[in-house]
Amino acid sequence: xxxxxxxxxxxxxxxxxxxxxxxxxxxxxxxxxxxxxxxxxxxxxxxxxxxxxxxxxxxxxxxxxxxxxxxxxxxxxxxxxxxxxxxxxxxxxxxxxxxxxxxxxxxxxxxxxxxxxxxxxxxxxxxxxxxxxxxxxxxxxxxxxxxxxxxxxxxxxxxxxxxxxxxxxxxxxxxxxxxxxxxxxxxxxxxxxxxxxxxxxxxxxxxxxxxxxxxxxxxxxxxxxxxxxxxxxxxxxxxxxxxxxxxxxxxxxxxxxxxxxxxxxxxxxxxxxxxxxxxxxxxxxxxxxxxxxxxxxxxxxxxxxxxxxxxxxxxxxxxxxxxxxxxxxxxxxxxxxxxxxxxxxxxxxxxxxxxxxxxxxxxxxxxxxxxxxxxxxxxxxxxxxxxxxxxxxxxxxxxxxxxxxxxxxxxxxxxxxxxxxxxxxxxxxxxxxxxxxx
Ligand code: ADP
Ligand code: MG
Numbered sequence: 301x302x303x304x305x306x307x308x309x310x311x312x313x314x315x316x317x318x319x320x321x322x323x324x325x326x327x328x329x330x331x332x333x334x335x336x337x338x339x340x341x342x343x344x345x346x347x348x349x350x351x352x353x354x355x356x357x358x359x360x361x362x363x364x365x366x367x368x369x370x371x372x373x374x375x376x377x378x379x380x381x382x383x384x385x386x387x388x389x390x391x392x393x394x395x396x397x398x399x400x401x402x403x404x405x406x407x408x409x410x411x412x413x414x415x416x417x418x419x420x421x422x423x424x425x426x427x428x429x430x431x432x433x434x435x436x437x438x439x440x441x442x443x444x445x446x447x448x449x450x451x452x453x454x455x456x457x458x459x460x461x462x463x464x465x466x467x468x469x470x471x472x473x474x475x476x477x478x479x480x481x482x483x484x485x486x487x488x489x490x491x492x493x494x495x496x497x498x499x500x501x502x503x504x505x506x507x508x509x510x511x512x513x514x515x516x517x518x519x520x521x522x523x524x525x526x527x528x529x530x531x532x533x534x535x536x537x538x539x540x541x542x543x544x545x546x547x548x549x550x551x552x553x554x555x556x557x558x559x560x561x562x563x564x565x566x567x568x569x570x571x572x573x574x575x576x577x578x579x580x581x582x583x584x585x586x587x588x589x590x591x592x593x594x595x596x597x598x599x600x601x602x603x604x605x606x607x608x609x610x611x612x613x614x615x616x617x618x619x620x621x622x623x624x625x626x627x628x629x630x631x632x633x634x635x636x637x638x639x640x641x642x643x644x645x646x647x648x649x650x651x652x653x654x655x656x657x658x659x660x661x662x663x664x665x666x667x668x669x670x671x672x673x674x675x676x677x678x679x680x681x682x683x684x685x686x687x688x689x690x691x692x693x694x695x696x697x698x699x700x701x702x703x704x705x706x707x708x709x710x711x712x713x714x715x716x717x718x719x720x721x722x723x724x725x726x727x728x729x730x731x732x733x734x735x736x737x738x
Contacts, residue, residue, distance in 0.1 A: 306334060342513050439472060502535070574693065584651070682723070685724055
C-alpha cells in the first residue's frame, strides 16, 4: 500500500452550544487516511459522521484538535477534497453536460477543454447518450451519477461521500456501488482516497478497504477494522458474511457469549432460545419510540405506560429486541444499541436487510435453513418442520415457534411460505447478505 499520508485528525473535538448547555458531538477523534485507502465511516445517527466530513472538507473548524492535510494544518476550505451528499444538488435548468461543465469552468479549466472533459467524465460513469437530458428526465440513480461525474470533474484527491446511495432505489444503488468500485479499482480516476459515510454494514464491507466504526454520546471511534477481501467482492463468500457478522456484533454491543445470547439449534446440546411471538410492526414501533425519547436508558415500567402495552406483551417485545441485538436490558433499563438505532434510521428495505442479517445468525434459523437445503426442492411441509421442532418444544409451542419463524423469515425475505400448500421454502437469496442493501 501507498504510504502517502493525506489526512490526519489529531484529538479532534467538536462541541456545540445550545442555550447554556455544551454538547460534545465528537470527542477525541484520531484518524489518518493514506493515499490508496477507501475508508467507510459507520455508526448510528448522531454519532458525528457528517460533522467529521464537514471538518475534513474544511467547511467547519473543530472546537479543538488538529486537522492536517498533507502534513499542513488546514485553513479554510480543503481544496483537495469534495463531498457528495445523499442527494446531489444538480441545477435543474442545466443539461447533464452543462451540470458537469460548470464544475470544470469553476475550476478555471479553459473553455475549449471543458466540453471534451465533461463528455469523457459522463462516459466513465455510464451516462453516454444522456448529455443533453435535464435532471428531471433522469432516474435518481442517473442523477447521482451526474453528481459523481461532477465531483470527479473537480479531481479531488480525497472524495468524501455522505450516504451517497441511501436515497436511491435498490437496483440503482447496487449498480452505482459497482460503478464506483470499478472506477476506484481500475485507477482510471485521479482520486487518491475515498471516505464514505454509510449506515449500511453490507455496503461498507462490499466497498471499503477499512471500516471505522463509531458510537455516540459522545461521538467517538470504537473500532477500526481492515477489510482485506479482494475485489470484486462476493456477498455470498464466507469471509464476506463473517466480516459482516463481526461488524454487526460490534454495533449490536453483544454482551453475552454467543451461545447464551442466541441459544443453540434444536437438537443440539444447550438451550434453544425460543423466538418471542411478536409482530414486526410492534417491534419497529417500540424501537422508534425508544429512539425519539431523548434519554439513553428507558425504564421498563415507564415504557409500558408510554406505549399502553400490557406487561406480558412488552416483555415479549423486549425479549425480541434483545435477541435481535437491537437493545440491551440491564436492571430494568432498556438501551438501544447502535444496531437498533441503525435499524430505526434505515429505509424499509434497509430494515429488512438488517433484520435478515441478524436472523440468519440465530441458531434456529440456521437449523431450518439446513433442513430445507437438505431437501431436493428446498421446501418442506409446515407439519414436517413442526414435527422436527417437537424434538425441542411441546407441540403447541412448536407450532407457535414455527409461525414466528415463518413470519420473521418472510419479513427478512429469507423464507417463503405458500399458504395454500402449507409449504415452507428457502428464498433463493436466503443465504445472501444484504439483498437490498438500501
Ligand atoms: P451523523 O451524521 O452521524 O448523524 P451529525 O454529525 O449530523 O451526526 O451530528 C452529530 C451530533 O451533533 C448530533 O447530535 C447533532 O444533533 C449535533 N449537531 C450537528 N450539527 C449541529 C449544529 N450545527 N449545532 C448543534 N448541534 C449539531
Ligand atoms: Mg449525517
